[in-house]
Every structure is written in C-alpha cells, then in structure tokens.
Amino acid sequence: MNMNYALLLIAVPLAVAFLQPLFGMIGKKITKWVTFLTFAFNFAYAISLLNFVTANGPQIAVIGNWRPPFGINLYLSTLSLFLATIIYFVGMIVSFYFIGIKDKKIDDKLSLVMLLVVGAAGAIVMTGDLFNMFVFIEILSIGTAILIASRDKGMSYKGALKYMIFGSIGSAMLLFAIGFTYGTLGTLNLAEIALRFHEINPTLASFIVLLFTGGVFVEAELFPFNMWVPDSYEGASPHINAILSGVVSTAGIYAIMRVFMTVFGINIGDKILIYGKLNFNAILIAIGVITTIIGELSALTQKDIKKILAFSSMAQMGVIAFAIGIGNQTALTGGIFHLFNHAISKALLFLVAAMIIRNVGSSNIDDMEGFGRHNKFLAIIFAIGAFGIIGIPFFNGFWSKMYIIDGAVMRSTPWTYFALSFILGAALVEVFYYFRIIYKMFNDKKITTKNRIHPFAYISVILLAIVVLTVGIYPSLFSNILNSASAGIFDRVHYITTVLGMGVLR
Amino acid sequence: MKKTEFLTGSFIALTLVVLLGVFFFQALFQPSYEGKVMPIDNVNLKDRVSLHxxxxxxxxxxxxxxxxxxxxxxxxxxxPSKTITFGKTKNLEEGSANEVTSIVVNYRGFDTLGEVTVLFISIIGLTMLIGGVKEKKLRMPSVIVRTGSKFLFPFILLFGVYIFIHGHLTPGGGFPGGAVIASGFLLLLLGLENFKFNTTVSKVIESLAGVTFVGIGLVGLFMKNSFLANFIPTGTIGFLYSAGMVALIYIVVGIKVGAELSTGVAELKEGNKND
Structure with a gap:
C-alpha cells in the first residue's frame, strides 16, 4: 500500500471546499450532500488505512518528495488514524443530520466551513510538522468561530467573539512557542524536535511548553483557556456543538498527547515525564482536576441543556488531561478510549438535544418535563448517551474510566490518590445532573410539541447509539487498536526512527 | 458579567502573565550551561534546516x-553543496531564484495550501457575517478620482500580474500580487459611481483556481508519487520559464487571492446579492 496516497484525506476535503461555491450556485441541498459524501469517503479511506497501520506498524507519508526533517510529512500511526476515523465519523453523522434541517440562507457556506473544520482537524491529528499543525489549528479556530456565529442571534455573536479572542491569543502563544523551538533547534519536524529537545536549556524548555499550552488548551477546553465554552456552546446551534465537542476538542487533546508526550517528553521508567524545569505532569494533573471540578459543578447549576452538556464536555476533557498527566500506558489507553467515548456520546447527546429543542421549542430543561412520555424513543436514546458519558457499567464510558483509574492507582503516589478522589467525586456530581434531566423527561406531564423531525435525524442518532451500546457490551472490540495507539505514544524511539530513518541513532 | 467574575478572570490572567514573564526573563538572562542550546547568546544561522x-x-x-x-x-x-550561478546552472532540485519562494511554495508548499485556505475561510466568514450591511450613501467622487481610477486600473492590474508571474524570480509572489489586483478593483469600486462588480464570475474563477492548486498537488501525487512534488523540469535558474511547478502554483495563488479579496471588498460594499 502506498502511504503517500494518505494525503487524499486532506487534499479531497480542501478541493471539495474550494468547489463548494460552485455547487452552492446550483442549490443549497447539493452542498450538504457533497459535504456528507466527502466525509463518507474520508471515513472509509481512513478505516482502510487504520487496518493497514495496525497490522504493519506506523508509516509516514512524504509531501513534495522532500524527506523529513527537511520537508513536511504526515505521521500515520494507529493513534492518528483512529482519531481521524472518529473525527470523520462524527463529521459524517453531523453532516447527515444537517441534510435533514430546513435550508437557511447561509447553509451553503456553512457546509463549506464544516468541511474545512473537520478536514483541518483530520490534518492536525496526522501531521508530523509543528508549523503545519499551527496552520491547521488556525483554519480550525477561524472555522469554529464562523460555525458558532452562524446561528445569527445576539448570543451566538457573543460566543463567537469570545472564542475568537481566546483562539487568537492562543494562536499567538503557539506561534511564539514555534519561534523559540525553531530558534534553538533549527527545525520544525516533530521527530527531530523529539530527538533533540533535551538539548534545550530546561528553563527555556518549560517556557516553550507553557507557551504551547496556550495554543492547544483553547481547542482542548482545558482550564484556564476554556472561558469561551459556556457562551459559545449556548450561542451556537446544537448540531454545531456536536462538532465542537466531537471534532475540535478531539484534535486539541491529540495535539497535547502527541506534542507533550512524544515530542517534549522523556522516558523515565514506565512513564513519560515532560522535559523542563517545571514539573509539568503535576501541573497537567492539577489542571485536569480543576477543569473537571469546575465543569461538573457549573453543569450542576445550569438549567439550559446546551450549557449542561457544554460544561460536561469540559469536565471530560479534564479527566483526559488527568490521564495524560499520570503518564503511564494504562492511563493513556484510558485517555484515548475516553476521547473516543466522549466524541461519540457527546455527539449523540447534542444531536438528541437538538431534536428535543426543535420539538419543544426551548432549551430549558424545565420545559422538557414530560417529553419522555410523549416521545419515548428519543428520551431513551438520550439516556443511552448520558449513561455512556457517566460510565454506568456496560456502557462505553465505564470501561475507559476504569482504565484511567487503574492507571492512576498504578502510579500510587499520595498526590495521584488525592487527585483521583476529586475526579471520582466529580463523577458523582455528573451522575446527579444527568439523572435529573432523565428524571424530568420521564415525569408525568402533558406536553405540546411543535415541529416534525426529519427521518435523517433519527437515522443519525440511531447510528451513534448503536456505536455506544456496541462498545459498551464488547469493550474488547478496540483493545487491539487502543493498545497499539498508546504504545505508539510511549515508544518515542520508534517514532523518531520511523520518521527520520534507522540511521539517525548512529 | 458580574464584578466578582470579572475580578477572578483578571486575577487568573495576571497570574499567568506574571508566571510567563518570570520564565521569559529567567530564560533571557540565564547563561548557557552544560552545552545546552540557548537562542539568545549563541545564534548560529548555519544550524538550521533552512541552510539546505x-x-x-x-x-x-x-x-x-x-x-x-x-x-x-x-x-x-x-x-556537500555545489556552486550555483544565476542564469547558468541547470536542473537544480528546486529552480527558483527567489529563496523565499522556494521555501514557501516548494519545500513547504503544503503550508501555503493551508494559508490559502485560511484566507479563503476568513473571506467566507467575513462576507457571511458582515456582508449585506446596507450601503451608505457615499459622497460623489471628484473628477480627478473618477478619471484617475479609470486610467490607473489597467496599470495596477498589469503590475499585480507581473508580481505573481515573476514570483519565483523577484520579491513578491501570489499573495502580494493578488492583493495588488484587489486594490485595483477597490479603486474602481470607490472611484466610479455606477461600477458593478460581478461577484458570480469572480467566485467561479476563485473556485477553479483553488481546485487547480490542489490539482497540481494531485498530479504530483500520481506522476511523482508524492503530493505537491515537482513534475515539470526546473530549467535554468533565473529565467522566466524555470522553477517548474513553483511558477504555476504562484500564478494560481495570485489569481485566487486577487479574485477572493476583490469578492470580499465588493461584497462588503454592495452586500451579498446571491442570497
């Protein structure tokens, strides 16, 4: 299999996006179908590449026939392609849902932006070059701001503006980090930086790590760069929120995993520590715990279903950051698994929430009282998604949280136990507010509904619910892929020799 | 926003800034030790990938x-490296005389594809969100502006085209050339009262140019087995017909950026007529 053809995963969405204005002249429905078909192609191709890579080990794709570290390359490991598959899957489902919505004035441009956002997220998880990652993060953040603003209400403009401010500050910090890296090591290739990062003065290394933090924490919704989350999620349309939490934050967390662990990290014993003067692993654990607590407690106080789901999404990102901070392989496997579960379950929850909001005409959970009696099917699907996020046994979130707890216990220092207790306590809060919504839905109360729901919307949520249930009942379905993915982060030497060639360590 | 919220936010921001500032100054004034690399006191420009x-x-x-x-x-x-003579050396691995162009379009061409997309999505967002605002009644331009803009327009167009066609030889390239072309259209829009800019045509041109860029990359993928690989002979360095696909890509980028910025300017002035 020729790996250079993996570039089609990035080139096809870009080319189709450039053509979208022409399709838009024919009809708005066509642009939506084209977006969906592009994602379907990418999803199928990414799965075939994923199978190949899992069987044969990581590969690189060279761009412009310039070998790395001189040119840009893609690094196609199990992790990258697994996350790319998730991203394209969520994009496919959301764009399928999008077809069913009544056409609005700007929908042709919206499907174009959706295509670019998902395509850029796919590029972020596959690229092997720091500056290339920055370029695609730029596309991602501009596109996300446009998606948030597209609802054309005052609230959505406010959310988009907030996101724009955070996103541009983050991008500026990321650019500085890249500048310092290039200034010291003279390279932008992730593998070469990984090979030589310990040559940098530890103080400067910590400085670079901190600056990099600013750039990717915005997308990953981690404290203190997540102040945009509540307003933006409330302002945007619910199906856009599915992209925000399923696609954008997945790409952000990947950047943290890959760059902090493989590139900035050094192997010590069975875990990876981030190089530098600061103990950044401890900071990451603290950030994870703070994000989780803030997210869960804020979700508890909210009445707006979109805000509840937004804060919950933030909290899950905190759990994953905690897993990355723990830094051993079991915890990382759990982190990657939880990323998958979160993307699928949250997309499901947001799409169901979108349908409920459309049906009830309000996003306040008090107005949804009795909805479960009126439409049992949707309420049950919502409950499935909620159980998946909470981690009720035999739903997908259970297994990933198990992995994370297992990894944290393995680390067995007093501080990790302390942090873990907070994470578990926050999970209890999560149980409470999700059950409150479900309880309200099944309350006995007459309810009047307004709009009819398109069958496409039903198909898309059923597909997601099937994935949630399947993974919950057969968690070993992905264990092969997950182990290979987390091992890929750990085996830094393998990463470097795959990209730069075996001779580099001589 | 409540006052306490605002104060908490400010406090967190201030703490972060102070933290970063402390690190920055520490890094600035710390002498290099144990042979570890510092960017400030020991800059060696030959120790970069860009040397090659x-x-x-x-x-x-x-x-x-x-x-x-x-x-x-x-x-x-x-x-080892060979001596390169302007106007004489033939068939280099990368044939553009302008070093910046060779990096931007060839060695790191994929980033340029990304940057073109950044501009594309920004203009889409701009016209989607701000476009269609009602046009204010502008004061009638004076005779000098009206005549001058008509007179200058072909020259501005010519200059823009010159910049992007010579992108691989002289400073400039697709982005500045496109911006110059767009400034010509901006002059017409401001100077002529009844000038109507056809956004449909410009959108078609822009789309086709964008697809051509990706298409050039794909031709490289199918012919030379790598995306954006050069598939045209590079010729003699310093000649107009040289540098292979670099010249081609810069022409496409110039056309795309010109059409894109002109559409953006026109839609900001006249509103989005298509919807």
Missing part, C-alpha cells in the same frame, strides 16, 4: 543524514 533550502541541497542532506546519522545534527554545514 538556501544552498538547494536538500536531497544531498537526506543522503548525508541517512549515512551519518546523529553526526549530521551537530554539523549541518558539512553536507
């Missing part, structure tokens, strides 16, 4: 890295 971009010996450097391994990183300038 300037000397045009990337392929040699790849071979050198494969045979010598770790020793390459300690001494990048020991890679």
């Amino acid at each position: 971009y300037v000397l045009k010996n990337v392929n040699d450097a790849s071979k050198y890295l494969a045979t010598n391994g770790m020793r390459y990183f300690n001494n990048r300038s020991s890679v």
